[in-house]
Amino acid sequence: MMKRLILHAAIFLAFGSPVAARTDANVAALDAPARTVMRLQDCGVVEVDLDFDPSISVVEVSYRLINMDSRAIAVFDRADLNMVVQGRQGLGDVAVPHQTFTNPGDLEFIHKSHEAIPDLETPTVDMAVVVAPGDVLKGKFRDGRWGFENRPILRLRWCLGTMVFDELTFYSPVQSDQGQIWHARISAPETQHISCTAWYDVARRDFEP
Template sequence: MPVSDIARATIEGEGVALEVALSREGQGVRVDYRIRNTGAVPLLVFDRGDRHAVLTRRQLSGAVGVPALREDPGGRATLLHVARALPVPPPTVPPTPLARRVDPGTRVDGGFGFSGWLSARPRQVRWCVGIGVADEQRMFSPDATGEVQVWQADFGYADDQQVLCTPWFDMESGTFEA
């Protein structure tokens, strides 16, 4: 793929920098990213799906999870890797958020492809990722059996994570919206 077919962006957050590259991949999109902890406290990155997906073998432990898809007005779609709240009523096996830890001064890389649109391919796509402060009281059951070590995190992160989103990516031109 020519370098010109890849749209790149850097998104700064509180104590974190997200470097991301989006490109078209068939009828879908390819997202490759690097998350750098630029702050003084450890962070959690909620890009590893949920425990229910691992237990039901829809996802390997430690792998990047399949993002949630939200169809937005105007032919837009948002892909979400975020901690989600506990559903009501709670299921027997709850979708406990999985995250990887990023210590101060370190970085992590990831990537995924997505083409599971609910209807026609959207006109524009963006990707959002949730980042939370790593609180030992809210993290449990570390699992290092997969690609990377992941932690289960409490559902409260759904309310207090910071969510970093890319600009809108135009699926026709392969560029970010100006």
């Protein structure tokens, strides 16, 4: 009996309490971002990690897009030309996503090519990064819910605009640290595909099935 107690004490000193170890693992799991896989209509997939802190109303998203098609894919997650010219973002930076409530409590963050706004003095020129067949695109952004401070958020999701690349829709490529960036023509919104993650449940801190 004494030998067994000595053995248990030695294990405790060497590795700590098994119960405590399980508790620490559970805490780490709660602090980890939720993960989901978003399928693109353009024959690609996006692995998405999302974390939302309701106390400061900030969402953090990191993603990894894999082009599984035999054609290049244009991804509309980059800052537009106006943001770059004004010095508000760098060439090739991930854009600040547009925010909108689709339903009460449901907040959507979206990167896409935007429709032209009539009579705008300086028209917006969307920019896209092109992902070659078999290549991987990594990106991340951190954003707050500006203008929505008094509206509760129950669920949120991220949406992304993509399309098969063609040189009729894009022009004037420029090289950046993030890859080759192309300017999009005003026809891009008509042919892009919008894909969205499942809804992230704020209370559960996880994506819905």
